[in-house]
Amino acid sequence: MLHLVYILVFTVIALLAVSNLIRSLITLSTETQKFYPPNYNSAINNRSRTPKKVHPELLDEQGQVIEEPLLVMRSVSVDDARSRLDALYEASPSKTIDPED
DSSP: OHHHHHHHHHHHHHHHHHHHHHEEEEEEEHHHHHHOOOOOSHHHHHHHHHHHOOOGGGTTTTSSOOOSSOOOOOOHHHHHHHHHHHHHHOOOOOOOOOOOO
């Protein structure tokens, strides 16, 4: 009898969670499709007129903003990556001696 109560309570909670998820998705969908006209008298526009401060990591040595991407990924073969990781591990100062060697 207690098992049936647990199953019933779990089913009710699961249905509430799924209905809440669907309601949230519908609300998010309608919010993204709304058009908000610009408010010209808001404090946000006053803030956008002032010069923005750039984070120091986005500046080069001369203080100019970097326009190039900061992260460039390139493909590496598995063997090359494995050898680089092994080299890093071997160069590690906290490397312990394996008892199997």
